Amino acid sequence: MGRQPCCDKLGVKKGPWTADEDKKLVTFILTHGHCCWRAVPKLAGLRRCGKSCRLRWTNYLRPDLKRGLLNEAEEQLVIDLHARLGNRWSKIAARLPGRTDNEIKNHWNTHIKKKLIKMGIDPVTHEPLQQQANITEDQAPINSHDDHQQAASNFDIANVGEQQEKPRICSEQNYSTDHESKNRPTTSDDDLMSYMWSSDTFDLADTFTSWNFPTASSSEGNPSSPWLMDYHQGFGDDGELGFGRFSEGDINTVLDMADKL
DNA sequence: AACATCATCAACCGCATTTTC
């Protein structure tokens, strides 16, 4: 007996989401939450797969998303984290509030990769490309977590010579002082992540005030419809997060989420 | 102006992991 598909493929709509679908999904989730993604499309009146709904919500509709390109500090943080974690985009995204794994992955592939290559840095190992060329094939590192950690420990990206653009933030300074480095757990991802979360690179206030949503005047990340602009502006523009349009329960849910950050 | 190529990013697919029974 084989495993059933995640959803009934028949009658399931694919492709870009319409404004109406977005509205239905947002309204449903703000009212009911998403206890079970599989059930969401049915209950929300959408002809979509639960997976698709989850993706749309996490990557585009979530109220706490930042829009627009990553700034330099964020970009540098992504580089540092990638050196340590490899292509584990969700773990990297967890460290950047308001950013999604998909967004970071796309940004890495379209911008950062090229930037690093231009700087003479291998985007996979984070080692200088010339140094890489001297490594024989059987000695060459493979793309694994351990190699990223190794690369990160061997190579301080901020000290690359002759580069066209120097990263603004030293690889280590996001995480620790020397004292902290000694205590940094390195044996497992969970340890690493809990260490990372315990540091205070950003604070909640910063996270909250960064809830800026696309507006009619912004050139990037325009929502697909006017109602979505209203929805997003409602959170970000009135100085009180615009919670008035949602129920107290919704507000509490969002505040609880923020508390957990 | 028309076409080709490139760049970007939203969305999909399939596999892995976790949860439930």
Added chain:
DNA sequence: TGAAAATGCGGTTGATGATGT
């Protein structure tokens, strides 16, 4: 304890707009 279901993750694709010829 194992199978099935649900969810999460990362790689990839395809549509679209920008840029070059």
